[in-house]
Amino acid sequence: MPRLSILALTMTLLSGIIGCSQGTDHPGTHPQVAAVHETEGKLSEQDQPDSNALENANSGTLDDATAETSTTKDNRSSEPTARATEDFPEPAQVPENAERIYAHTTGSEGWFIYSALQGGQASLLTFYSPDRGANWKSSAWKLDPDLNQKMTEHHIFVAMAETGGKNQIWVLLTSDPGAGLMTKKLYLSDNELQSFSLVSDVSDKIDGYVSGVTFADAQHGWIAASYHGSVSVPLYRTTDGGISWVLQHIDIPEGFKYGNVSPPQFDATDSKTGSLAIEFVSDTENRTFTYTTKDAGEHWAK
Numbered sequence: 001m002p003r004l005s006i007l008a009l010t011m012t013l014l015s016g017i018i019g020c021s022q023g024t025d026h027p028g029t030h031p032q033v034a035a036v037h038e039t040e041g042k043l044s045e046q047d048q049p050d051s052n053a054l055e056n057a058n059s060g061t062l063d064d065a066t067a068e069t070s071t072t073k074d075n076r077s078s079e080p081t082a083r084a085t086e087d088f089p090e091p092a093q094v095p096e097n098a099e100r101i102y103a104h105t106t107g108s109e110g111w112f113i114y115s116a117l118q119g120g121q122a123s124l125l126t127f128y129s130p131d132r133g134a135n136w137k138s139s140a141w142k143l144d145p146d147l148n149q150k151m152t153e154h155h156i157f158v159a160m161a162e163t164g165g166k167n168q169i170w171v172l173l174t175s176d177p178g179a180g181l182m183t184k185k186l187y188l189s190d191n192e193l194q195s196f197s198l199v200s201d202v203s204d205k206i207d208g209y210v211s212g213v214t215f216a217d218a219q220h221g222w223i224a225a226s227y228h229g230s231v232s233v234p235l236y237r238t239t240d241g242g243i244s245w246v247l248q249h250i251d252i253p254e255g256f257k258y259g260n261v262s263p264p265q266f267d268a269t270d271s272k273t274g275s276l277a278i279e280f281v282s283d284t285e286n287r288t289f290t291y292t293t294k295d296a297g298e299h300w301a302k
Contacts, residue, residue, distance in 0.1 A: 089133035098125055101153045104160075108132045111169075111193055113158075115151035122148045128192040139194050146183045147175050157210055159263075163218040166190055170199070170242060172213050172223065184210060186242050199242040206245065208234045212263030215242075216271045216296060222248070226260035233259040233278060237297065250300060253289065256280035264297060272296040 088105040091112060098114035105111070112127040122143040129136045143151070157172040168190055175183040184203045187196040208227025215221035219241050225234035233250040252259055259278045266274035276291040291300035 091127040091129070091133070091136050091138065093136070093138070094125065094127075099150075099152070101151055102156055102158055104158070113156065113193070117150040120148075122150055124151065126193040128194070137192060137194055141196075143173075147173055147185070149176060157213040157223075159213040159215045159221065161215040161217050167192065168215070168218050169193060170213060170215055170221065171196065172202075172210060174210055182209075186213075188242065200245070202236075202245060206234075206236055211261060214263040214265070216264075216266045216274070220296060222264050222297065224261035224263040228258065230258050233261060235261045235276070235278075248297075248300075250278070250291070253280055256282045256287070264293075266297075276300050 088110050090100070090103075094100075094114055095116060097118060098116040100112060101115045102113040103111065108129075108131055110127075110129045110133065114125040114127075116123050116125060124141045124143065125138065126141070127136050127138045143149075149155075151173070155174050155176075157174075159170045161168050168188065169192070171187045171189070171193075173183075173185055173187070182203065183201075184206055185201050186199045188199045189196045202223070206223050206225060208225035208230065211224045211226055213221065213223050219239055221238045221242055223236045223238075223245065225236070227234045231252075232247055233252060235248045235250060236245045237248040238245050250259070257280075259280045262277040262279075264274050264276045272293070272295055274293045274297060276293070277288055278291065279286055279288045289302055291302055293300050
């Protein structure tokens with residue numbers, strides 16, 4: 001799948017209601033959206049999610065970790081891949097059966113997400129450090145039945161935008177396709193991955209296979225996808241923080257049949273300026289066209 005990042009990163013995280021870690025307040029930008037919560041009970045932050053983390057998650061016994069919060073810089077777009085700066089230490093308390101599916105570091109901050117499956121229950125373990133691994137905040141979430149599978153980096157898509165000195169982190173989780181259907185749910189965190197609220201179930205709004213998520217700011221975002229044979233270019237846009245999505249029209253060039261879209265990238269110093277790569281496919285060739293915008297993605301031109 002196509003992969004991109006802006007000068008600000010993107011990440012590749014759900015459908016259903018996930019078991020939320022701590023009982024923090026949920027983002028005020030979506031008061032009408034139900035907060036993500038644990039299937040039974042609540043889950044709090046944990047200091048050291050050892051090999052018993054998933055069992056503890058079921059009983060809600062995770063402990064608090066102490067760490068200052070800070071904000072990321074220039075983090076606006078997303079790509080479906082797990083990345084980490086090589087010299088940034090990973091959390092030491094990760095269970096042996098957990099697999100890293102997302103990582104992003106910038107300066108002294110680091111965000112890590114791991115996937116685990118134990119006793120038939122899939123969970124995500126998240127870690128955030130504001131000080132290059134000296135301290136960590138962590139949480140464990142149980143995935144809801146329609147997302148209850150071992151997640152990989154191909155199932156999670158993450159985007160960040162800084163608003164009012166605070167990071168907004170969107171996580172789009174997708175399931176494996178079954179009977180032609182695929183669950184796709186978008187979540188939002190405003191506390192460095194420690195808890196999430198459900199923004200929107202986009203399963204029936206976004207066609208095709210998701211390739212990435214981008215938010216230029218707290219309200220304006222895009223979901224890019226690939227959809228073999230589609231007569232429309234699968235680029236979807238929101239202007240209300242991810243609650244509603246509409247197809248953004250882009251013409252398919254003459255001679256081509258369909259397009260595979262990569263998530264837009266926006267200039268970290270000028271959110272009105274951005275670029276968009278689309279691979280168009282014909283019977284004889286695949287060709288990538290680059291589109292640009294000067295009006296924050298209202299219009300895209302070759």
